[in-house]
Amino acid sequence: MPADSTLHKALATPAARNAPQSPAPQPEWRHIHAPDARSATTAHLPPRQGYAELKLFLRNPNAIFGIVVLLAMAICALTAPLLFPRDPLAMVGRPFLWPGQDPAFPLGTDSMGRDVLAGLVHGARISLYVGVAATALGLGVGIVVGALAGYFGGVTDRVLSRLIEIFQTLPSFVLVVVLVAILGPNATTITLSIAIVTWPTVARLTRAEFRSLRQNDFVTAARSLGFGHGHIIFREILPNALPPIIVTSSVMVAGAILMESALSFMGLGDPNVVSWGSMIGGGREMIRTAWYLTALPGLAIVVTVLALNLIGDGLNDALNPRFSEDRL
Amino acid sequence: MAQRKSVPRQIWRIFLHAIPTVLGIVVLNFLLLQLAPGDAADVIAAEAGSATEETMAALRRSMGLDLSVLEQLKTYLLHLAQLDLGHSPRYAMPVLDLIMQRLPGTLILMATALGLAVVLGVALGAVMSSFAGRIPDRLLSVLSLLFYSIPGFWIGLMLILLFSVKLGWLPSGGSGTIGSSLTGWAAVLDNARYMILPAMSLSLFYVAIYARLTRAAMLEIRNQDYVRTARAKGLSPLRITLSHILRNALIPVTTMAGMHFGNMLGGAVVVETVFSWPGLGRLAFEAVMARDFNVLLGILLLSSLVVIVVNGLVDLLQSRLDPRIGAN
Amino acid sequence: MSAVLAVENLSVAFGPARPVERVSFHVNPRETLAIVGESGSGKSLTALSMMGLLPRNARASGQILIRTPRGRVDMLALPERRRRLLRGKQIAMVFQEPMTSLNPVHTIGRQIEETLIAHEDLDRAARRARVRELMNLVRIPDAARRIDDYPHQLSGGMRQRVMIAMAVACRPRILIADEATTALDVTIQAQILQLLDNLRRELDVAVVLITHDLGVVSQWADRVVVMYAGLHVEEATPAQLFADPLHPYSHGLLAASPRNAEGLTYRDAPLAEIPGSIASARAEAGCPFRPRCPAAREVCGAVVPPPVAYRGDRLVACHFPGILTEEARHVAAFA
Numbered sequence: 001m002p003a004d005s006t007l008h009k010a011l012a013t014p015a016a017r018n019a020p021q022s023p024a025p026q027p028e029w030r031h032i033h034a035p036d037a038r039s040a041t042t043a044h045l046p047p048r049q050g051y052a053e054l055k056l057f058l059r060n061p062n063a064i065f066g067i068v069v070l071l072a073m074a075i076c077a078l079t080a081p082l083l084f085p086r087d088p089l090a091m092v093g094r095p096f097l098w099p100g101q102d103p104a105f106p107l108g109t110d111s112m113g114r115d116v117l118a119g120l121v122h123g124a125r126i127s128l129y130v131g132v133a134a135t136a137l138g139l140g141v142g143i144v145v146g147a148l149a150g151y152f153g154g155v156t157d158r159v160l161s162r163l164i165e166i167f168q169t170l171p172s173f174v175l176v177v178v179l180v181a182i183l184g185p186n187a188t189t190i191t192l193s194i195a196i197v198t199w200p201t202v203a204r205l206t207r208a209e210f211r212s213l214r215q216n217d218f219v220t221a222a223r224s225l226g227f228g229h230g231h232i233i234f235r236e237i238l239p240n241a242l243p244p245i246i247v248t249s250s251v252m253v254a255g256a257i258l259m260e261s262a263l264s265f266m267g268l269g270d271p272n273v274v275s276w277g278s279m280i281g282g283g284r285e286m287i288r289t290a291w292y293l294t295a296l297p298g299l300a301i302v303v304t305v306l307a308l309n310l311i312g313d314g315l316n317d318a319l320n321p322r323f324s325e326d327r328l
Numbered sequence: 329m330a331q332r333k334s335v336p337r338q339i340w341r342i343f344l345h346a347i348p349t350v351l352g353i354v355v356l357n358f359l360l361l362q363l364a365p366g367d368a369a370d371v372i373a374a375e376a377g378s379a380t381e382e383t384m385a386a387l388r389r390s391m392g393l394d395l396s397v398l399e400q401l402k403t404y405l406l407h408l409a410q411l412d413l414g415h416s417p418r419y420a421m422p423v424l425d426l427i428m429q430r431l432p433g434t435l436i437l438m439a440t441a442l443g444l445a446v447v448l449g450v451a452l453g454a455v456m457s458s459f460a461g462r463i464p465d466r467l468l469s470v471l472s473l474l475f476y477s478i479p480g481f482w483i484g485l486m487l488i489l490l491f492s493v494k495l496g497w498l499p500s501g502g503s504g505t506i507g508s509s510l511t512g513w514a515a516v517l518d519n520a521r522y523m524i525l526p527a528m529s530l531s532l533f534y535v536a537i538y539a540r541l542t543r544a545a546m547l548e549i550r551n552q553d554y555v556r557t558a559r560a561k562g563l564s565p566l567r568i569t570l571s572h573i574l575r576n577a578l579i580p581v582t583t584m585a586g587m588h589f590g591n592m593l594g595g596a597v598v599v600e601t602v603f604s605w606p607g608l609g610r611l612a613f614e615a616v617m618a619r620d621f622n623v624l625l626g627i628l629l630l631s632s633l634v635v636i637v638v639n640g641l642v643d644l645l646q647s648r649l650d651p652r653i654g655a656n
Numbered sequence: 657m658s659a660v661l662a663v664e665n666l667s668v669a670f671g672p673a674r675p676v677e678r679v680s681f682h683v684n685p686r687e688t689l690a691i692v693g694e695s696g697s698g699k700s701l702t703a704l705s706m707m708g709l710l711p712r713n714a715r716a717s718g719q720i721l722i723r724t725p726r727g728r729v730d731m732l733a734l735p736e737r738r739r740r741l742l743r744g745k746q747i748a749m750v751f752q753e754p755m756t757s758l759n760p761v762h763t764i765g766r767q768i769e770e771t772l773i774a775h776e777d778l779d780r781a782a783r784r785a786r787v788r789e790l791m792n793l794v795r796i797p798d799a800a801r802r803i804d805d806y807p808h809q810l811s812g813g814m815r816q817r818v819m820i821a822m823a824v825a826c827r828p829r830i831l832i833a834d835e836a837t838t839a840l841d842v843t844i845q846a847q848i849l850q851l852l853d854n855l856r857r858e859l860d861v862a863v864v865l866i867t868h869d870l871g872v873v874s875q876w877a878d879r880v881v882v883m884y885a886g887l888h889v890e891e892a893t894p895a896q897l898f899a900d901p902l903h904p905y906s907h908g909l910l911a912a913s914p915r916n917a918e919g920l921t922y923r924d925a926p927l928a929e930i931p932g933s934i935a936s937a938r939a940e941a942g943c944p945f946r947p948r949c950p951a952a953r954e955v956c957g958a959v960v961p962p963p964v965a966y967r968g969d970r971l972v973a974c975h976f977p978g979i980l981t982e983e984a985r986h987v988a989a990f991a
Contacts, residue, residue, distance in 0.1 A: 062470070166352040169639070171631050173594020174612060178628050181616050182364045258479050262598050265481050266613060280482060284602075287485060288493050295489075298482035305477035313473065553756040560707055560751075561771045561822060562744035571770075572759055579761075651806040652760055 056318040063314025069307035077124040084118040088274045092118075096290050110279070110293050111286060120300050123276040126269075127304065130191050130260040131253040137195035138256075139249055142202025147233050147241075149203070150210025161207070164200045172197040176259055177268065185268045194256050205248060209241035243319035250312035254305045261301050276301050338647060342640040353632045357625055358404050362397065364621040413629070414622040418615070423626040427608065431630070433503065434600070434607030438592050440523060441530035446585055448531070449538025454574070456539060457546035468539070476536035481598035484529035488602070491525060498525055501604035526603040530595050534588055538581055545577035552576075579650050586642030590635040659723070660685045660829045660862050661706065661747070666718035666732075668701050668710065668886075676701050677886040678718070680963070683830060686856060688863045690877035690894075692870065692909075698886035699866050703834045706731065706864075707749050708739040722746055723829065745775040748823035752835040754815035758807040764818045765803035771825040790821040793858075794851060813844035820851065824859055831855070832864045837872070849876055870909065874898060882906050885944040888963050891971035902966060902977040904949045907984075943975070951979045 057063055076083075086092065091113040092105075099108040099116070107116040149160035179193035213219070214237065222232050263269050264277030276297040283293025388394050395403075407414070413423040452468060459465040492500035503522050504515070549555060550573060558568045593609070600609030608627055615623040647653045659682035668676035676698040683689045693699045704710050706720055708731045720731035724746050731739060731747075751757045758767060768787045772778060778786065784803075791799035794817040807815055816836060823831055833852060837845040853876060856863050865877060873880055874894050882890040882903065890903040901907040942957040943949070949956065955975050963973040 162348055162352065166349055166356065169349055169590065169632055169635050170353060170356070170628065171590040171593040171635060173591075173597055174628055174631055176594075177597065177612060177616060178360060178624055181619070181624060182360060182621070254477065261479055262481060265479075265598065266601065266616065268616065277479075280485070284485065287489055291489050291493075294482070294485050298479065298486070301479055301482065302474070302477050305479075306474060309473050309477050553751065553753055554759040556709070557751060557757045557819070557822070558759070558770070559709060560743055560749045561774060562740045562742070563770055563774050564740065567770070567774070571762070576759070576761055650761055652808050 053318045057314050060314040060317060062310045063317075066307040066310030066314065069303055070311065073124050073304050073307070074128060076121045077128045080121045080125055084115070084121055086118070088118040088122040089114060096286075098290075099292055099296075107296055108290075108292055110282060111290070116279075116293070116296060119274045119279050120276070120297060122274045123279065123297065123300065124304075126187060126264075126273045126275045127257045127260060127301070130187065130194065131257040131308075133191045134194035134198065134256040134260075135249055135252040137191065138198035138252060139202055139245070141195065142199035143206050143238070143245065145199065146203035146206025146208075147210055147238065150207035151214055151229070151233055151237070153211075157207075160203075164203050164207075167197070167200040168204070170197075173259060173262065176263065177266070180263060180268045185263070185270060187270045187273065190260060190263060190268075190270065194259050197259075198252055198256065202245065202248065202252070205244055206241060209244065210237055213237045213240055247312055247316045247319060250308050250315060254308035254312070257301065257305055257308070335644065338644060339640070342643055346636050346640065350633070350636060353629065354405070354408065355401070357629045357632075358401055360628070361404075361621065361625050362400075364625070366619075366621070413626040416615075416620055416623045418618045418620045418623070423622050426611065426623060427626055427630050430606060430608045430611045431634075433605060434593070434596055434609060435634075437523065437526055437530065437600070437605060437607060438589070438596060440527040442534070442585060442589070442592065444527055445531035445534035446538055446581065449535045450542045450574075450577075450581065452535065452539035453542025453577075454546060454569075456543040457550070460543075460547055465543075469543075472536040472539045474536075475532045478532060479598075480529050480533060480595045481602050483532055484526065484599050484602040487525045487529060498522075500525075503606055522603075522605075526599050526605050529602070530592065530599045533595065534592070537584065537588070541581055541584055542577055545580050546573055549573050549576050579646070582642060582645055582649060586639055586645075589638045590631075593631050593635070658685070659683055661723070661864075662719075662721040663702070663706065664719040664721065666702065666705055666716065666720065668698070668705060669715045669717075670713060675886050676705070679883070679886070679888045680718075681881050681888060681891060683862045683864060685829070685862055686860055687878040688853070688856060688865060688876055690865045690867060690873045690880045691883060692867060692873055692880055693883035694868055696885070697883040699883050700834055702883070703749065703832050703864070703866050706830075706832060707743055707747060708732070708734070708736075709743075709749075741775070744771050744823075744828070745826045746828050747830040747832070748826075748828040749832040749834060750816070750819045750823050750836045752838055754812050754819060754839065757819060758815055760807055763804050763806055764810070765805075768818065768822050768825060771822050775826045786825070787821075790825055791818075793824070793855070794818075794821045796821070812840055813848065816840060816844075816848055817851070820848075820855070824855055824861065827859055828861060830862050830864065832866065834866045835868070836865075838867075838869075845872075852876075882909075887944060887960075887973060888971075889945070889973045891963070896970060900978065900981055902970065902972040902981070903945075903974050904951055904980050905945050907980040908948075943973075951976060951983070 092115050093102065093109045093113050095109055095111050095113040097105055097109040099106065101108065105115050105117065107120065109115060110119075145160055145164065149157045149164070175197055176190075176193045179196065180189055183189040183193070210233075219232060219236060222236050227236070260269070261275065261277030261280070264275040265281040267278075267281060269275045269278050279297040280294050283290065283297075287294055385394075411424055413427070415421075416423050416426055419426055452472065456465045456468045456472075459468075488500045491498040499522050501522075504519050555568065555572055558572050563571075596607060596609035597612050598609070599605070600607045601613045604610065608631065612624060612627050615621075615627070661683040662680075663682070664680050666676060666679045667674060675696075679698070679702060681689070691699045691702065701710070701714075705716055708720075710716055716732050718732065721728050722731060722742065724742070729738075729742065731742065734742075758764065765784070765787050768790060769783050772783050772786060776783075787803060788799050791803065796802055796814060796817050802810075807818075810818065819836075831852070836852075837848050840848065849872065852863055852865075855861060865872065867873065877894050880890075880892055880894055880897050881888060882897075882905065884903075884905045890897070890901070890906050892902070897906060898910060901910055942955075942959060943952070943961055946952045946956045953976070959975070961973045961975045963971045966972050966977055
């Protein structure tokens with residue numbers, strides 16, 4: 001029985017279990033010591049805990065590393081105003097200081113004398129904000145569209161599938177650039193644009209899950225008990241469709257961060273905020289002499305995205321168990 | 329049992345299926361054009377220097393810009409049918425000509441990058457699968473995850489730093505030595521030198537994807553019954569790996585490669601910008617800077633059409649590779 | 657040796673588990689040997705050992721002697737690249753699942769051809785001709801057209817015929833059929849078994865039938881080897897086995913099957929079961945069948961009975977062979 005379904009809980013009451021069968025006639029074999037199917041009783045099964053997957057996830061060293069790094073970035077993002085209260089775009093020192101040259105600026109300064117470390121720490125804010133917000137939005141839209149298409153089938157499915165296909169055919173980053181250029185670059189429009197290009201993948205995935213899950217007996221049973229479509233979609237099927245969606249969400253955040261950094265690199269980022277991408281864009285001209293200006297923010301991006309991908313891998317291993325040969 | 333459909337019939341079927349998608353994309357493009365600030369009259373007025381209110385109004389009437397949205401849609405579709413994508417104010421030439429000028433550059437770059445990614449990815453994946461679970465596999469897995477986390481524009485810059493600035497082996501931008509009069513084979517080699525770094529930057533992300541996909545596919549196929557049959561027949565290990573394992577692993581890889589074409593176009597935008605490669609990507613960047621929405625949306629439309637064509641080609645390839653597809 | 661295949665003291669181990677334990681038997685030319693046992697008896701692993709196809713983490717000991725034109729070779733002692741030359745050429749195997757045992761992306765003609773490419777030196781035209789011949793041999797209708805078909809276009813019975821064609825392509829001396837008909841319809845089963853028997857005579861090949869179905873054994877086998885929990889517990893002809901089962905396990909198998917030597921069918925009496933299973937009832941010391949054996953005595957728990965010759969050409973591994981048959985006869989006499 002799938003986990004957490006209302007139906008499962010309903011049937012768990014003793015009244016619903018079958019009455020025990022009458023005992024079979026004892027066979028005439030002597031010297032029998034082996035338990036056999038009829039005489040042995042079913043051993044009491046321990047109640048299923050939902051934490052088996054969590055434990056599996058936490059045993060994966062890569063995933064732990066990913067979580068640690070991500071937490072570090074999140075802390076940076078949240079405490080940035082405390083650690084570096086001054087505007088990171090303010091000129092605070094001599095320009096082109098190399099990392100380690102001046103203890104006041106551990107990672108050096110850029111062409112305008114701005115503190116690189118402050119920029120990095122503040123940059124985490126926009127990256128994580130856009131990453132999480134865009135993913136949340138994309139998940140919301142994608143799950144709803146996919147669930148409706150997969151559950152109802154027929155014309156609904158054909159129309160929604162066509163819509164998904166249209167959005168998947170449009171080259172994602174090009175569309176993001178167009179949308180941000182039209183709507184004007186700021187954190188909100190960037191988040192919205194990224195969500196618009198990422199929802200189709202979620203929708204496709206959700207639709208596939210729903211199509212296969214809606215054939216199951218527990219859905220038929222729920223219908224016959226009189227539950228409405230809404231209840232079935234959100235309380236019965238969706239919890240069982242979640243594992244691949246959860247895995248995808250971590251990868252989506254990674255992708256959103258990459259897209260946001262590319263946008264800021266091109267000059268389409270929020271102009272009021274420091275972003276890792278804009279720092280790279282700004283340092284591009286000076287790559288021959290002050291290459292640390294491009295290297296450091298890039299490393300920040302790589303480390304954060306890598307952490308998210310490691311988490312995604314860990315989630316995948318924990319939620320989709322495969323044979324030992326396939327596991328990392 | 330049923331015969332496979334002939335190629336012309338398959339092409340027809342793909343074409344029919346694509347029509348609603350194309351229509352959807354065209355309508356979406358039109359809507360985005362409407363959303364974009366400024367219209368054709370502004371463009372002409374800007375070129376002329378300035379214009380009065382009445383001139384603007386008269387201009388708009390003459391260009392049909394005061395008509396209802398539906399009427400404008402019809403005009404738009406009519407223009408499209410005549411292959412008229414509008415006029416670019418910045419470059420002072422028809423958008424279509426401009427795009428066609430830059431398209432080959434992008435296609436060559438993308439084809440090279442995709443080819444590189446598939447070859448390297450499959451090779452890496454094959455190695456990983458033969459060491460499954462052991463140290464080389466784990467190391468390569470983390471390495472491929474690292475590739476997957478690196479932004480294309482940043483690795484481009486870092487590659488320029490290493491190979492161009494520090495080592496001086498490869499050029500840092502452009503597509504050919506300026507002012508050279510090389511012809512024939514020498515010209516091709518010259519172009520190739522300029523293409524190495526951009527192609528590598530573009531392909532790195534996808535190497536990771538194909539490596540992991542190939543690894544998973546080969547591990548799964550290795551356990552299949554038909555591989556056991558091949559071993560029982562006494563076939564050489566090389567033949568088993570190539571003709572049975574890899575050949576079957578190609579199916580999911582080609583599916584993915586087709587889906588990535590649209591994605592890669594987005595990557596090309598930033599990579600071409602970093603390397604000053606004369607292609608659609610850099611054109612898009614320039615159009616964003618100049619707020620030339622005609623060009624931008626023309627690129628969106630055309631690149632979507634290219635994606636549709638490529639998807640159709642991949643479909644055809646799929647049915648060649650897997651005889652089970654396309655049979656009734 | 658006159659036998660075409662001789663298995664001597666074969667043991668297979670996976671870590672601490674020993675799914676095959678000191679099994680010995682031989683196969684004569686042109687005969688059909690049936691290996692009978694339930695799931696877990698080790699019969700499939702024995703078959704894989706004969707082909708040298710055990711997984712990497714398995715450790716095999718003993719000898720698998722195959723008589724080739726160049727003398728006797730021990731499959732287990734050879735390096736893999738030499739084993740490969742024997743597979744398909746001297747000894748071949750047909751597997752249980754025809755639906756998944758063929759590669760879906762290659763035509764059946766090409767897959768049959770592969771065996772020829774690996775072992776014989778023929779040019780392309782000669783190979784194609786041979787493939788058509790083989791397809792006719794296994795009675796695939798319309799061979800000339802079907803040669804370019806893909807596996808998904810064929811039914812289960814047809815695919816199994818293709819598998820057999822692949823197996824006999826190079827005229828091996830031994831053909832192993834591992835539950836080759838279990839996944840097929842009953843009528844197709846009969847056809848395939850008949851085909852195997854015909855090929856045995858036409859191509860002079862010894863057939864090893866691995867099965868759990870006593871009906872197949874009674875109809876097609878010349879000799880039977882009964883395996884239990886990795887051990888070779890009895891060997892006899894089908895007639896001898898059905899009339900007079902010596903090992904208590906064989907006795908139980910026959911009592912549990914719908915056919916009964918006394919002419920009673922399952923309608924006359926309930927099917928007897930052998931309670932327990934191999935895995936649950938594996939004894940630590942002594943005879944592995946002891947926990948399920950109604951006639952077990954002290955010695956059965958202490959000493960593993962080795963297979964010994966009994967009443968001439970029969971073999972049985974029991975301290976008290978024939979004890980259950982005796983008891984049943986006593987009971988029947990006084991009933």
